[in-house]
Amino acid sequence: MVPFFPISFLILGILSLILHTFYVYSRFGVKDVPNERSLHDTVTKKSGGMFFIPVFLLSTLLYLLPPLQSIGSDLFPIRNEPWNLYLLLVGILIFSILGFVDDLYHLTPKLRLVLELGIVFFCLWGIQPNVSFLGFGSIPSFVQILFLTIFLVFGINLVNFMDGMDWYLVTTFAICFVSLSFILPDFYTKPNLGYSLYAVLFVSMFGFIFYNFPKAKLFMGDSGSLALGFFGLVLPLLYQNKSNGIHWDVTDYFYLFPFFWIDGVTILIKRFFQKKHLFQAHREHLYQKLTETKLGKIGSLVVFSLLNVMLVCFHFLLKEFGFGKIVIFLILFLVSILSYAIVWLSATRKNLA
DSSP: TTTHHHHHHHHHHHHEEEHHHHHHHSSOEEEOOOOOOOSSSSSSEEOOOHHHHHHHHHHHHHHHSSSHHHOOOOOOOSSSSSSHHHHHHHHHHHHHHHHHHHHOOOOHHHHHHHHHHHHHHHHHHHOOOEEETTTTTOOOHHHHHHHHHHHHHHHHHHHHOOOTTTHEEEEEEEEHHHHHHHHSTTTTTOOOHHHHHHHHHHHHHHHHHHHHSSSOSBBOOOHHHHHHHHHHHHHGGOOOOTTSSOOGGGGGGHHHHHHHHHHHHHHHHHHHHOOOOOTTTSOSSHHHHHHTTHHHHHHHHHHHHHHHHHHHHHHHHHHHHOOOOOHHHHHHHHHHHHHHHHHHHHHHHOOOO
């Protein structure tokens, strides 16, 4: 029983590497042709999500089967709300398919937005989340679902917009995994499945992670980024803690991807006032500006990873010192804004392009 999951994870990782290797070196596949807005200069395979997302979903379902449940109850313990987990998996699958279709045929932004709103609303209606805002609860259920639908679709597309640099999204989700343990200390304990799902996801992505290292031979594509965005934003809503009646605070989303939010929202506001198309691809994000300096892709990746880790550490220290939720949010928000501004000004001065 003890070596079961290390061996199964090893097999899963090897399978992921084999599948992604086959895709990278095969003649078929979706190709990303570089243009003036790209950070890469050679034709590169994309839609890697159509490999690691199905591997993740099938692996999770296999671990949930009664035979494997009896063997490895430590990984996937008995759940109080199994229906919520299946809704999460269905949503991931649908978003991956939607993203793959978009990779192939480039759906219009309006059509994709309508489909995304419908998918998220359906999943949230089934989950019936109970959230708060800065600790204040008692929000009507329908209002919560309606607000979360709009907010989550915005967040999912923000994750998609920011998927433009090798390993950027991978490292951000790894830091998000750590950050969740500070926001919801019980999220990685029985009977919750946070640690299990993230573990299976990262192992399923092993092949993609290997080939996405700068200089990448494989990109995630919308088939991966949309599904990952849905996974990362909806998973905390499955947190069960009936003792206090509150499962998740909306402001806690900021701590998952702090500089995703700052950079994404800042650029959207900037482009709105400049009357530019909000859905058009561009090279105005800060991580894109950093790649045009002496730092390059790897340096830019290190800078953003350190910024996110800094916020995670500050969050942990402020909680340890007993600061309230509102005070912690305001302090970390101001620190992140200041840090972002300093890096932006530094990148502007050193820009070599």
